[in-house]
Amino acid sequence: VSALLREAQIKPEVLLAADGQLTAEQVDTMVRLAAQRTQRSDLGFELGRVIKLSAHDILGYAMLSAPTLDAALRLVARYFSLITPTYLMQYRSTATHAEMNVRPALPITAQVLAFHQETIAVAYYETVKTLLAGAPASCSIYLSIDPPPHVERYRELSAATIHFSQTGLPGARIVFEKSLVDRPLVMADPNTVKMAEARCAEMLNNIVNRSSLSEWTHMMLRQAADGQPTLEELASILNLSPRTLERRLFLQGSKFRDIANKARHETACALINAGRLNITQIAYHLGYT
Numbered sequence: 001v002s003a004l005l006r007e008a009q010i011k012p013e014v015l016l017a018a019d020g021q022l023t024a025e026q027v028d029t030m031v032r033l034a035a036q037r038t039q040r041s042d043l044g045f046e047l048g049r050v051i052k053l054s055a056h057d058i059l060g061y062a063m064l065s066a067p068t069l070d071a072a073l074r075l076v077a078r079y080f081s082l083i084t085p086t087y088l089m090q091y092r093s094t095a096t097h098a099e100m101n102v103r104p105a106l107p108i109t110a111q112v113l114a115f116h117q118e119t120i121a122v123a124y125y126e127t128v129k130t131l132l133a134g135a136p137a138s139c140s141i142y143l144s145i146d147p148p149p150h151v152e153r154y155r156e157l158s159a160a161t162i163h164f165s166q167t168g169l170p171g172a173r174i175v176f177e178k179s180l181v182d183r184p185l186v187m188a189d190p191n192t193v194k195m196a197e198a199r200c201a202e203m204l205n206n207i208v209n210r211s212s213l214s215e216w217t218h219m220m221l222r223q224a225a226d227g228q229p230t231l232e233e234l235a236s237i238l239n240l241s242p243r244t245l246e247r248r249l250f251l252q253g254s255k256f257r258d259i260a261n262k263a264r265h266e267t268a269c270a271l272i273n274a275g276r277l278n279i280t281q282i283a284y285h286l287g288y289t
Helices: 002-007 012-016 024-038 043-050 053-065 069-078 110-131 151-156 190-209 213-223 231-237 242-251 256-274 279-285
Strands: 087-093 097-104 139-143 160-163 172-177
Touching: 002 012, 002 024, 024 043, 024 110, 043 110, 043 151, 053 069, 053 110, 053 190, 069 087, 069 097, 069 110, 069 190, 097 110, 110 139, 110 172, 213 231, 213 242, 213 256, 231 242, 242 256, 256 279
Parallel strands: 139 160
Antiparallel strands: 087 097, 097 172, 139 172
């Protein structure tokens, strides 16, 4: 492990720090080296099995204290940037089902994308089991990756139906029956969840304030894989109202519309120069009808 960390240029003290962060390049190198050294294809699956709610610090505490599984999943979607800024999570609930969608927010290699897809899907299967006090977490998991060499390991997720090679955006989608997410949680505590959520909001606000909000907005718009996120969608990620996000951008000398137009123009130029898509496909990719 120490040799792997040295080669990936990761300092052990960063891993031990509560607010420690790795760069995308460090993660990429670590995943590649770990796969080479162990000759195992299932490292992402294995990591997903061992991640506990406590690994998410105050956010995990908030989830445990939520009144229902639906409320817990809404919390993790709202504050997913506290877990990793590399991915976007969206959660929605209808009259018949609820689903989590996780997709990359930054460009990453195919190997790391597959690693993270497996980690996130398996981790949230295990998280739901924990929140339901060990009850079966019946769900359907859709992954954009091809079936991996260790596909038989997915039998360990006994209550899940797994679908590989799904078309559309890269990422993972987990679908639950509505009756499952409406179940009350045994550790529900409204006062605790209110306190924990306030702390999550403060932490997310500190992250945003440490960087340029206009640069973050440009990055999110530039790297979106299917059309452009709306002002409302980006504001939701930051737990802000659209008006507040627009006002903060204005204070930094920017306007959302100008940033969106710039990002769309840059993406269009890059796709045209790449030559892999025709103009109609590029238009759809950019969100034009």
